[in-house]
Structure formats: structure tokens, C-alpha cells
Amino acid sequence: MAQAFIADRVVTPQGTRRAAVLLEDGAGGVIRAVCNVGELPVNARVTDFGERALLPGLVDTHVHINEPGRTEWEGFATATRAAAAGGYTTLVDMPLNCLPETTTVAALELKRAAAARRCMVDWAAWGGAVEDNQADLLPLARAGVRGFKCFLIYPGCDGFTMIGRKQLERALPAIAESGLPLLVHAELAGPIDAAMETLRDADWRRYATYLASRPDEAELAAIRMMIQLCREYGFRLHIVHLATALALPELSAARAEGLPITVETCPHYLYFAAEEIGDGATLLKCAPPIRGAGNRDALWQGLREGGIDLIATDHSPCPPEMKRVDEGRFDRAWGGIASLSVALPVVWGDAVRRGFGLEDLARWMAEAPAARAGLSGRVGSLQAGRDANFVVFDPEAEFTVTAERLHTRHAISPYVGERLRGVVRATYLRGELVYEGGRFAGELRGREIRP
Ligand SMILES: [Zn+2]
Numbered sequence: 001m002a003q004a005f006i007a008d009r010v011v012t013p014q015g016t017r018r019a020a021v022l023l024e025d026g027a028g029g030v031i032r033a034v035c036n037v038g039e040l041p042v043n044a045r046v047t048d049f050g051e052r053a054l055l056p057g058l059v060d061t062h063v064h065i066n067e068p069g070r071t072e073w074e075g076f077a078t079a080t081r082a083a084a085a086g087g088y089t090t091l092v093d094m095p096l097n098c099l100p101e102t103t104t105v106a107a108l109e110l111k112r113a114a115a116a117r118r119c120m121v122d123w124a125a126w127g128g129a130v131e132d133n134q135a136d137l138l139p140l141a142r143a144g145v146r147g148f149k150c151f152l153i154y155p156g157c158d159g160f161t162m163i164g165r166k167q168l169e170r171a172l173p174a175i176a177e178s179g180l181p182l183l184v185h186a187e188l189a190g191p192i193d194a195a196m197e198t199l200r201d202a203d204w205r206r207y208a209t210y211l212a213s214r215p216d217e218a219e220l221a222a223i224r225m226m227i228q229l230c231r232e233y234g235f236r237l238h239i240v241h242l243a244t245a246l247a248l249p250e251l252s253a254a255r256a257e258g259l260p261i262t263v264e265t266c267p268h269y270l271y272f273a274a275e276e277i278g279d280g281a282t283l284l285k286c287a288p289p290i291r292g293a294g295n296r297d298a299l300w301q302g303l304r305e306g307g308i309d310l311i312a313t314d315h316s317p318c319p320p321e322m323k324r325v326d327e328g329r330f331d332r333a334w335g336g337i338a339s340l341s342v343a344l345p346v347v348w349g350d351a352v353r354r355g356f357g358l359e360d361l362a363r364w365m366a367e368a369p370a371a372r373a374g375l376s377g378r379v380g381s382l383q384a385g386r387d388a389n390f391v392v393f394d395p396e397a398e399f400t401v402t403a404e405r406l407h408t409r410h411a412i413s414p415y416v417g418e419r420l421r422g423v424v425r426a427t428y429l430r431g432e433l434v435y436e437g438g439r440f441a442g443e444l445r446g447r448e449i450r451p
Contacts, residue, residue: 001025002044003431005390006037009053011362012382020046021054021382021390029388029430049392052425055362056382057089057121057389058344059369062240062264062312064336065091065123068114069099074317078409079340080120080446082315084435085407086341087391087424089121090380090449092373095128095149096160097316103128103160104136105143112448119446120434121427122389124373126183131161134171141178144450146373147238148175149183152222153192156287156335165225169233176235181262181372183238186222186247187288191215207277207284210330214289216244223247227254227261236260238372241314243269243288245298248307255307262309262372265299267346268337270311272296272414280328283414286314287335300354303364310368311347315340320412338413341406342420348395349421358395374451392426399423405438 003023010019012034020040024032033039040046060083066073083091093111095102102108102125111125127145129137137148150171151162163171175182195213202209223239227250230237239251242265255261268286273293277284284290302308316336324333339346348361362381370380379387401418403411426436434441 002041004040004044004046005049005054005428006046007049007054007392008051009358010034010382011053011055011358013367016053016358021388023388023431029432031382031384031386031388033384034382053358053393053395054382055087055358055391055393056366056380057391057427057429058087058365059090059092059373059375059380060088060313060315060340060343061092061310061369061373062266062314063091063093063340064097064316065093066097066317068110070097072319072409073097074409076115076118076123078407079315080118080123081440082340082407084120084427084440085405085424087344087393087427088340089389089427089429090370090375091121091123092146093123093125095126096155097157099159101128101130101160102126102145103130103133105139108140108143108145115448117444120440120444121429121446122379122449123446124375124449128160129163129168129171129175129182131163131167134167134174137171137174138178141180145180146375147181147183149185149240151185153185153187153189155185168229172229172233172235176233179236180374181236181238183240184222184226185241186226186239187214187218188221188225191217191221204329204331206279207274207281207330210285211274211289211291214287216246216291219244219288220247223251227251227259230254230259230261237262239263240312241266241269241288242299242308243291245295245302248298248302252307263307264310264312265302265308266312266314267339267343268414269299270296270350271346281414282323282325282328282330282333283412284337285330285333285335286316286337300350303360310372311364312369313339313343317408317410320410323412338406338408339415341408342401342413342415344391344393344424345420345422346415352395352421375449377451378449388428388431390428391424394423394425395421397421397423
């Protein structure tokens with residue numbers, strides 16, 4: 001029997017309207033059509049969500065799941081539960097902090113084995129481009145990674161090596177040939193080392209010290225270098241977690257030139273501001289750092305003008321003791337913020353205040369990330385032929401974040417205690433309910449997704 005889901009606000013690439021999402025009969029939860037309610041087959045089994053909004057299932061292209069090897073930090077089981085509670089139905093996993101790092105096909109296969117039968121939602125993998133794996137890049141591409149991630153600076157954790165310009169230039173022909181994007185952690189050590197020289201005797205409990213240690217110039221220098229290499233080698237360049245809005249004019253100029261560049265920012269850069277971060281508040285340590293309130297406004301402007309394509313969480317949890325909350329020293333705390341379960345309302349509240357709508361949310365958090373990971377044919381929008389992944393969203397409701405709502409392995413996040421707007425009522429994966437009102441489906445249906 002045909003199955004359909006109706007809501008007053010179904011958010012599609014063509015706009016938002018009262019509509020029905022009709023599934024293919026017995027075809028594994030694929031959308032047959034998004035149509036008017038009057039066009040449904042008479043015998044369709046219908047679920048009507050009334051005035052709630054139906055958003056496409058969100059796609060997060062920047063998640064550190066940390067499994068295999070560091071499952072005590074997060075892992076597939078808990079990350080995908082947090083994702084389901086947050087309205088995410090597809091995660092793309094970063095190749096580092098897991099052991100082994102995803103820099104060879106053998107490591108990718110170990111990750112697949114670790115993920116099997118543990119996932120509440122779907123996932124895919126990024127591969128790593130490190131100092132010595134140039135020969136592994138094309139095999140990784142053939143084995144199904146969605147692109148490559150590299151660090152131009154020490155990644156904060158041993159194992160996954162940063163890549164220097166010389167090694168990068170050895171890797172770029174293969175990356176260009178693969179047609180897959182290169183995701184770059186864009187900070188260069190030079191400006192950071194110079195800043196550190198002046199901070200030897202600084203008070204590392206102060207957020208201002210940490211902010212000064214990772215200046216805008218570190219991002220700007222890295223982005224300039226990558227634009228130059230992009231022009232030279234013709235690969236697809238993706239700047240992850242852009243924190244400084246000062247880079248936007250140069251990035252936009254490069255794109256206007258025709259270079260294939262995309263840009264992401266993260267919920268924490270759009271929500272918090274340096275002026276509001278208390279000393280010792282190491283839960284807010286991440287790299288690049290959260291910058292000032294004027295910069296935050298400029299990032300929103302970047303989203304408005306299209307210079308920033310998408311929002312990804314950079315969900316990067318760790319055991320609580322690594323955040324060194326008692327000590328409060330920013331130089332010793334792990335850099336990473338966990339936000340999978342709350343990122344949607346974190347972004348939505350400010351988006352509404354700044355005059356954006358549900359279509360913008362769907363574009364930034366589902367459609368554009370799916371495109372960046374080469375998964376647009378499968379996920380990221382409510383339209384015929386795509387997986388019936390969607391979020392039942394209540395855009396007007398409010399709630400206060402509690403530790404119980406995080407669903408991550410460790411219930412720590414700087415968002416605990418924040419009052420947010422927009423509640424994820426339910427999440428569906430390929431037409432099946434996986435999360436509703438704080439409860440999860442018993443069956444784990446998540447799997448690796450391929451284009
Ligand atoms: Zn990251």
C-alpha cells in the first residue's frame with residue numbers, strides 16, 4: 001500500500017507549501033513524488049503532521065565519530081543516536097581521531113566493519129590526505145570515500161599527520177583526477193607560532209589569550225595558499241569550519257574567477273562570540289577559535305550573500321576529563337565542540353531573528369552538504385527519487401538544553417543550559433521512524449550510503 005506524509009509546511013527546493021511526500025511502493029523508502037494532498041492515491045496510508053514543518057533529513061559533512069579506536073570518545077552507536085535526535089539522517093565521518101586513521105583502503109574497511117549494525121542513521125566516509133599516502137588516494141576514491149581531508153597544521157592529536165606544501169603538491173594531481181573535493185583545515189603555523197612567542201607568560205585561563213594565539217592571519221594565509229594551488233591544479237577545494245569572515249572577499253573573488261571552491265562554517269561560530277566567553281570556559285575551545293561578535297555578524301552576512309555554502313557541525317567530542325574544565329586552561333584542553341543533537345535549533349533561532357526562513361535552513365544543512373559529499377542524487381532534499389529522510393520540526397517551540405537531550409557518549413556540551421528555538425519532534429530514515437520525542441527505534445537501519 002502506498003505511504004504518504006503530509007504537513008502544512010513541506011520544505012522543498014521549489015519552496016514551502018502544504019504537500020504530501022509520497023513513497024514508492026515497496027522500494028526501500030524512496031520518494032515517488034512530493035504532490036498536492038488531493039493527488040494522493042485513494043488507498044494511501046497517510047500520516048498528517050498538521051502545522052509542523054517537514055525538512056529534508058539533515059546532512060552533516062563534518063563529524064568526528066572516532067571509531068574504530070577511540071570509541072571511548074564517541075563511536076557510531078552514540079553519534080548516530082545524537083544525529084537522529086538532532087534531525088540528521090546522513091553523517092560524513094572525518095578520517096582522524098579514529099585508529100587507524102582513514103588514510104588507506106584497509107583502514108576504510110576496518111571502519112566499515114566497526115560501523116556495521118551499529119548505526120541509527122546513514123553515514124559515509126572522508127579519506128585523509130597525509131604526508132605519506134599519495135599512493136593511497138586514488139584507491140581510496142575507488143573504494144568509496146566522498147573526498148579527502150587534510151590539515152595544514154598539527155591536528156591536535158598524534159597519528160594523522162599534517163601535510164606540508166611539498167607533499168600536498170604531490171597529492172593534488174591524484175585528488176584532481178579523482179574529481180572528489182579536498183577539505184582543508186585552513187590554518188598555517190607561521191602566524192600562530194609568531195603569536196605564541198608573545199604569549200609565553202600569558203594567563204591561559206583567559207579566553208582572550210587563546211583567541212590571540214590563533215589569529216585571523218593564520219586562516220587568511222592558509223586560504224590564500226589553497227586558492228593559489230586550486231588555480232594551479234584544478235581540484236575541488238572545500239574550506240572547512242571557516243571562522244574568520246575576513247577571508248570571504250578573497251574566497252568570493254576566487255569563485256568569481258571560476259575556481260571550484262566551497263565554504264562551510266559551524267553552528268558555534270554563528271551562535272557564540274568571543275566577548276561572551278568566560279575565562280576558564282574550555283568547553284568552547286575549538287580551532288580555529290570562536291571570534292568576536294562583529295565577525296559573527298559578518299559570517300551570517302556570508303551566508304546571506306552565498307559566500308558560505310553550508311553549515312556543518314564539526315562535532316568533535318572527547319572524554320570529559322580532556323576538556324579540563326576544573327583547571328580551565330585553554331592551552332591544555334582538547335579543542336572540539338559536540339553539537340549534533342542541537343545544531344538545528346542552535347542555527348534556527350538566530351536565523352529567524354536575522355530574517356531567514358526554513359528554505360535557507362534546508363539549503364545550508366541538507367542540500368548543500370549533500371552536494372559537497374556527492375550525495376545529492378540520494379539525499380539532501382525532498383523530491384522524487386531521493387531517500388525519504390525527513391525531520392518533523394516545530395519551528396515555533398522552545399526548549400532548554402539539558403544533558404539528557406544530548407544523547408552523545410559524554411553528556412557535555414557548551415550548549416547545556418541554553419534556551420533554543422525549534423524542536424525536532426521526529427526523524428525518519430527512508431520512510432521509517434528512527435526518533436520521536438526522546439525515544440529511538442529499536443531497530444538499527446543506518447548503513448553506509450553510496451551515490
Ligand atoms: Zn573537525
